[in-house]
Every structure is written in C-alpha cells, then in structure tokens.
Amino acid sequence: MTEAAPAAQGAGAGAGAAPPLVALRGVSKRFGEVVAVDRAHLEIRRGEKLVVIGPSGSGKSTLIRLINGLEVADEGEVELLGQRIHAHHEPPPSLRAECGMVFQHFHLFPHLRVLDNLTLAPRHVRRLPRAEAEARARELLARVGLAGKAAAWPAELSGGEKQRVAIARALAMQPQIMLFDEPTSALDPEMVGEVLEVMRELAQGGMTMVVVTHEMGFARAVADRVVFMDAGRIVCSGPPAAMFDRPPHPRLQAFLARILSAR
Amino acid sequence: MRYGARSQALTGRQLAARAAVLGLVGGALWLALARMEYRWDWSVVWDYRAQFAAGLELTLLLSLGGMAIGMALGAVGCLLRVSQRDAVRFVALLYVELVRGTPLLVQLLIAYYCVAPRLGYDQPRIIGMAALGVFAGAYVAEILRAGLESIERGQTEAALALGLSRWQALRLVVGPQALRRVIPPLTGQFVSLVKDSSLLSIIAIAELTKRAELLQASSLRVFEAYLTLAALYLAITFPLSRLAARLERRFTPGD
Ligand SMILES: Nc1ncnc2c1ncn2[C@@H]1O[C@H](COP(=O)(O)OP(=O)(O)O)[C@@H](O)[C@H]1O
Numbered sequence: 001m002t003e004a005a006p007a008a009q010g011a012g013a014g015a016g017a018a019p020p021l022v023a024l025r026g027v028s029k030r031f032g033e034v035v036a037v038d039r040a041h042l043e044i045r046r047g048e049k050l051v052v053i054g055p056s057g058s059g060k061s062t063l064i065r066l067i068n069g070l071e072v073a074d075e076g077e078v079e080l081l082g083q084r085i086h087a088h089h090e091p092p093p094s095l096r097a098e099c100g101m102v103f104q105h106f107h108l109f110p111h112l113r114v115l116d117n118l119t120l121a122p123r124h125v126r127r128l129p130r131a132e133a134e135a136r137a138r139e140l141l142a143r144v145g146l147a148g149k150a151a152a153w154p155a156e157l158s159g160g161e162k163q164r165v166a167i168a169r170a171l172a173m174q175p176q177i178m179l180f181d182e183p184t185s186a187l188d189p190e191m192v193g194e195v196l197e198v199m200r201e202l203a204q205g206g207m208t209m210v211v212v213t214h215e216m217g218f219a220r221a222v223a224d225r226v227v228f229m230d231a232g233r234i235v236c237s238g239p240p241a242a243m244f245d246r247p248p249h250p251r252l253q254a255f256l257a258r259i260l261s262a263r
Numbered sequence: 264m265r266y267g268a269r270s271q272a273l274t275g276r277q278l279a280a281r282a283a284v285l286g287l288v289g290g291a292l293w294l295a296l297a298r299m300e301y302r303w304d305w306s307v308v309w310d311y312r313a314q315f316a317a318g319l320e321l322t323l324l325l326s327l328g329g330m331a332i333g334m335a336l337g338a339v340g341c342l343l344r345v346s347q348r349d350a351v352r353f354v355a356l357l358y359v360e361l362v363r364g365t366p367l368l369v370q371l372l373i374a375y376y377c378v379a380p381r382l383g384y385d386q387p388r389i390i391g392m393a394a395l396g397v398f399a400g401a402y403v404a405e406i407l408r409a410g411l412e413s414i415e416r417g418q419t420e421a422a423l424a425l426g427l428s429r430w431q432a433l434r435l436v437v438g439p440q441a442l443r444r445v446i447p448p449l450t451g452q453f454v455s456l457v458k459d460s461s462l463l464s465i466i467a468i469a470e471l472t473k474r475a476e477l478l479q480a481s482s483l484r485v486f487e488a489y490l491t492l493a494a495l496y497l498a499i500t501f502p503l504s505r506l507a508a509r510l511e512r513r514f515t516p517g518d
C-alpha cells in the first residue's frame with residue numbers, strides 16, 4: 001500500500017552495512033479466509049530493537065512467528081541469518097535455535113525444574129555437557145534476579161518470575177535475536193516492571209530484539225524503530241518519537257488515541 | 264457420595280451405611296441360596312487349588328504379555344496417528360477402527376481358526392496373547408493420542424522455538440507430560456484386559472476361566488466353581504482399580 005518505509009530505512013542504515021539479520025520479503029500468511037499477514041516487507045539489522053504495535057488481531061503475533069517459522073509463509077520469502085526460507089518451508093531446527101522466543105503465556109516446561117528448563121535445549125541441541133549447561137544457566141538466573149529459584153518448579157513461581165525464567169531459558173541458547181510476543185500482557189500490573197527491566201538490560205547489552213507490546217513507555221525508551229500493523233498490513237514505521245508524537249498515518253493516530261484513552 | 268470426595272476420609276456414618284449395604288446384599292444372597300436348599304461343598308474347590316493357581320498364573324501371564332504387546336502396538340499406532348501424512352494416519356485409523364469395532368471374541372475366533380492355521384501355527388497361548396495384544400493396542404493407541412493432545416500446543420511451540428526437533432519436542436517435552444496423564448487410563452485398560460482374557464477359554468487355553476469350567480464339568484459344583492472364579496478375578500482387578508483411582512486423583516491437574 002502506502003509504505004515502503006521499512007525497506008528504505010533498512011537500506012539507509014549506512015553504506016556497506018552488514019546484510020540484515022532478518023528480512024521478510026512479500027510474506028503473506030492466511031488462516032482459511034483470514035489474511036493474518038499481508039505481503040509484509042521488513043528488514044531487521046543486527047543490534048536493532050524493533051517494537052511492533054497494532055490492534056488485537058492485526059497480525060503482530062503471526063508476523064513474529066513467521067520469523068522463526070512457527071508459522072510457515074504462504075507467499076514470499078523469509079531470510080534468517082543469511083539463509084533463505086521459501087514459502088511453505090520450515091526453517092531447520094539449527095536456525096530456530098538462533099532465534100529466542102518469549103511467549104505471552106510463558107510456556108515453561110511444567111515437568112522440569114527451573115534449572116532444567118534452562119538446560120534442556122543447550123544440552124540436547126547444542127550438546128553441552130550437563131555441568132557446563134548448568135553453570136551457564138545459573139549465571140543467567142542470577143542475571144534475571146532468580147538465582148534462588150534454580151530448584152523450584154514452574155508452578156511455584158509468580159507470573160513475573162515465570163516470564164523472567166522464560167527469558168533466561170531463551171537466552172541459554174545464546175541466540176542472535178530475541179522475539180517477544182506480548183511478554184507482559186498476561187502479568188498482574190505489579191509484575192510488569194520487573195520483566196520490562198530485564199528486557200531493557202538485554203537491549204542495553206546489544207541484543208537484537210523484536211517486541212510485540214502495548215507498553216508504549218518501553219517502546220519509546222528502547223525501540224530504534226516502531227512498526228504499526230493493522231489488518232495484516234505493516235501500515236507505517238519509524239523512530240518512536242516520530243511515530244508517537246507526529247503519527248504519520250490516520251490509523252496509527254486512531255490506534256494511539258484509543259489506547260491512551262483506555263489508560 | 265459426592266463426586267471427588269476422598270475415600271480415605273470416610274466418616275463414621277458413611278462407614279456404617281456401607282456396612283449396612285454390604286449386609287443387605289449378603290443377606291439377600293444368603294436367603295436366596297437358603298431357599299434353594301443348596302448343599303455347599305467347598306472341598307472340591309480346595310482339592311482343585313493347584314489348578315486354580317495355575318490358571319491364575321496363566322491369566323496374569325497372558326494379560327501382562329498382551330498388555331506389553333498392546334503398549335508397543337499402541338505406541339506405534341499413536342505415532343502413526345499424529346503423523347503429518349494423511350496416508351500414514353489412515354493406516355492407524357484403520358487399525359483402531361477395525362479392532363474397536365469388532366468384539367474381542369470374534370477377533371479370537373478369526374485369529375485361532377482363520378489366521379493361525381494358514382500360518383501353520385498351533386500354539387494357542389501365543390496366538391491368544393498376540394490377539395489380546397492387537398486388541399489392547401488399538402485402545403492404548405487412542406489413550407496415548409488423547410494424552411498427547413491434552414498437552415497444550417504452546418509446549419511444542421516453546422520446544423521448537425528453542426531449536427529442538429519435532430522428535431525431541433515429543434520425546435523430551437510433550438511425551439513426559441502426557442505419560443503422567445495416561446498412567447491412570449492405561450491401568451484401567453489393563454484391568455479390562457485381565458477380565459477380557461477370560462474369552463481365551465474358548466480357544467482351549469487353560470487360563471483361569473477354563474479351569475473353573477473344567478472343575479464345574481467334573482464336579483458339577485456350579486456355584487462353588489464360578490463364585491470362586493469371580494472372587495479370583497476380583498482379587499486381581501479390585502486392587503488395580505483402586506490404584507487407578509488413586510493415580511487419577513494424583514495426576515488430575517489442579518489437584
Ligand atoms: N492458528 C490460527 N488459526 C486461525 N486463525 C488464526 C490463527 N492465528 C491467528 N489467526 C488469525 O489471524 C489474525 C491475526 O492474528 P494474530 O497474529 O494473533 O494477531 P495479533 O497478535 O495482532 O493479535 C486474527 O484474525 C486471528 O484470528
């Protein structure tokens with residue numbers, strides 16, 4: 001439709017810049033009659049922090065799930081770490097391993113203790129020896145403020161703790177990019193802060209991040225670029241200040257007005 | 264009793280009520296038998312104890328063997344059933360529907376009189392055990408499939424997102440969680456199989472039921488032979504049913 005902005009911005013990122021970490025090229029995904037994502041173009045550079053906003057059902061989750069292949073494209077091409085994945089194809093597990101993902105509802109493994117949640121993939125995918133995997137897992141737990149919870153069961157944790165464990169579990173694979181799908185939407189309000197704090201530190205550490213969220217304060221503080229989706233389309237994108245203070249599209253303006261009045 | 268009420272927390276009143284029910288049922292039975300002026304002779308059962316023991320042993324052996332075969336076939340059937348390919352799923356569907364849609368007795372007759380002779384095979388016990396296994400496998404496949412499908416999709420997605428293969432996701436994440444949920448229904452399936460194994464008596468296997476029939480035929484003591492038979496089955500199935508019920512409570516989510 002109107003915008004070719006994302007691609008232009010990706011390309012303008014500096015002469016001789018490295019190829020994008022992720023590129024979606026004309027990617028569409030349908031569920032029956034519903035076009036969840038409609039010919040999306042998006043490039044994400046290494047180290048970039050992208051925040052995806054938009055109304056419920058606009059295709060935000062589908063968009064980021066297309067990146068790591070939890071959804072398979074019907075059209076177009078996904079490029080991940082230089083590897084092209086054509087429509088109707090799943091990325092190989094080795095490529096997914098480079099893409100950490102954090103879900104709205106945590107999806108911790110309830111039959112494993114916290115420490116084993118963190119070491120499962122490093123041991124079975126990266127083939128790390130148990131001792132090494134555990135040492136690294138304990139470091140990560142300390143980093144998210146949960147050093148004391150290694151032996152706990154997921155069911156014993158609060159929502160905020162669960163989500164911090166989920167972040168640590170994803171980081172244990174030392175991914176090159178982290179995808180967050182509304183990581184604070186299922187949390188009680190008093191626990192949102194502790195999770196956003198962990199994400200903020202991760203961003204400061206230089207991680208490439210794609211975050212679907214309604215936390216506009218986080219978007220403003222952390223995002224390099226905000227992408228607005230509506231009805232399956234990427235409608236517009238730009239730096240947070242520009243997007244929030246002078247919304248370049250009437251639908252974004254309407255969306256922002258709605259969520260601000262809801263607060 | 265209220266649904267979900269715990270049996271170990273029976274009150275004195277409940278115990279008294281249960282005792283009254285047992286007393287009434289027992290009394291009615293005793294009266295009915297007394298009116299017939301039946302003359303009991305339990306000595307034939309006692310004299311036959313070695314045969315009963317051998318029958319019990321064979322029944323347990325055939326049931327356990329049948330269940331083992333059933334678990335293996337069920338695991339394979341379940342994996343086929345959740346395959347990505349329609350033709351593969353159809354193979355499993357065919358197996359499950361054919362077996363579950365026909366009586367075990369008919370399957371035994373076909374196995375013993377149609378299939379085994381064509382293969383030149385005449386080991387009734389092996390044929391019987393295999394038939395029990397094929398029978399149980401269809402039910403086990405469905406129990407396992409229901410177990411897998413009861414685990415929310417987010418578990419598989421989280422595993423895949425971490426870089427696990429589909430097989431690893433099944434083996435390390437979904438399978439272990441499903442296993443806990445299928446232990447109670449599998450125990451129940453085994454209880455059914457022990458009872459169903461009585462049908463093996465019609466293909467000349469000297470398991471428990473066949474032994475009781477032989478005793479009845481030689482002694483003409485119908486009541487003693489068949490009441491003992493019922494009691495022996497109960498001696499196996501009752502503890503297992505209780506165990507299944509306990510496991511059910513233990514593994515019910517949110518309990
Ligand atoms: N697995 C699915 N099956 C059917 N429809 C789906 C599925 N996932 C998403 N959709 C539909 O696709 C559209 C976009 O969904 P989603 O990407 O979850 O939006 P958002 O995350 O922005 O709320 C919605 O209309 C939703 O109902």
Ligand SMILES: [Mg+2]
Pocket residue numbers: 060061062181182
């Ligand atoms: Mg969503």
